[in-house]
Amino acid sequence: MNFIDKLGAAWTRNDSLLCVGLDPDLARLPAHLRDAPDGIARFCKAIIDATADLACAFKPQIAYFAALGAEQQLEEICAYLRERYPEIALILDAKRGDIGATAHQYAREAFDRYGADAVTVNPYMGFDSVEPYMQWKDRGVIVLCRTSNAGGSDLQFLDVGGQPLYQHVARLVAEKWNVNGQCALVVGATFPEELAQVRRIVGEMPLLVPGIGAQGGDIEATVRAGRTAGGAGMMINSSRAILFATPEEGEDFAAAARRVAMETRDAINRYRAV
């Protein structure tokens, strides 16, 4: 099953638009895992087991592994996801962007080495830096469009022929780059009005939406702005708010993560109906 279909099936199966971001910041791991040689993998697997029936996707952020030389633990986590939860989409958040021959190597990393269903990429170097990923026809290519950070506006909000650059990128991807129907876009939750603009431009294309939870985006406004006519169309990401949820009495970190993931999924679902 290809990425877009798998995602659609996961939306229905788990009644969820929630994407759980795996950003295992070592300093914030429980003490007994922080010092264990495979602590990151054990932490992520516990989070995965606790939330897999509540999510449509998991999104490991490769930077947290790369900083520590923990690629082998990332491989282990990805293999675990593919074996135990093959119905949940696995998105490698890598935001790669390079010339064709190099992009091909990054595609091999994401799709062959880690077995990801989709990878995030950067559009700054243009179509031929994105096209190599599309040779893996069953995988997804999620292009940065409008990001949730403050500096996102520095380039993305520049006026290009009467529209901001991020809208131009949305149009480029929807009208030209998405030749095999594999594409999705990253559009942050911090600007619901802009999310709505992108939704109008791209039709049913899935949107990966970071910025709720720790980054402060409002769930109701986000869902109303980004949903499709079918009340879906989004992978709404939460990382730190779930991974590092403060346990209530008697809870461990995984139970706390499950509680917050369920609250987040349910909060999203309250506003899905059009």
Place this chain on the structure above:
Amino acid sequence: MNFIDKLGAAWTRNDSLLCVGLDPDLARLPAHLRDAPDGIARFCKAIIDATADLACAFKPQIAYFAALGAEQQLEEICAYLRERYPEIALILDAKRGDIGATAHQYAREAFDRYGADAVTVNPYMGFDSVEPYMQWKDRGVIVLCRTSNAGGSDLQFLDVGGQPLYQHVARLVAEKWNVNGQCALVVGATFPEELAQVRRIVGEMPLLVPGIGAQGGDIEATVRAGRTAGGAGMMINSSRAILFATPEEGEDFAAAARRVAMETRDAINRYRAV
């Protein structure tokens, strides 16, 4: 010594603006190294030993290592460079771009794990995605501006207030982002007129210039367009043309790489005088 000073010293010491790109495409390695478990590291070390007195910088492309799970060989190559050739700048070509907390992890990867003197980054997510790298005050941050691939024009040539986006980026970096004097720019060799425009905008800022050699850029036009008043200011990169030089009779791959590196350095030097 910080990156900018180290680069300046290397230009003088080796009378060279040549940057040797380390893109170890496994399929093109000599047969006896292709199948060896540490073949990539041995190949790169042989190239390094053969060209270190002819170069101002080495630039490993991390994608070639990531595709193969060969991060440990990249660590080994970087350690070798820092120990044997500490006077040559080590640039990690990674083109990272992500929000602040994640960018901090990528900075740890480039600067602490691999010990790079500089890293390439993508500007699409704005200043706060670039700023975390600048906390390593002695390192360099090389921002993508105008890339040498065909698709580079898709976004970089869009008109932004009367100038193409890549010139806007050049101005942003030169006038706002370069707060500690650590920045450089990537400007491809395929468009010498555009290289000249960027040079006029950024003054003495170093430019990393890919696109000569296998990518077809013209050396004379490139050097005349990009040189500073002092006849330097550039790291002119060649990867495949040097790494996979065709040996002449009696040569091995490293000797062939040395011959092509010397020819390239000398060709560059013919046009450095202003």
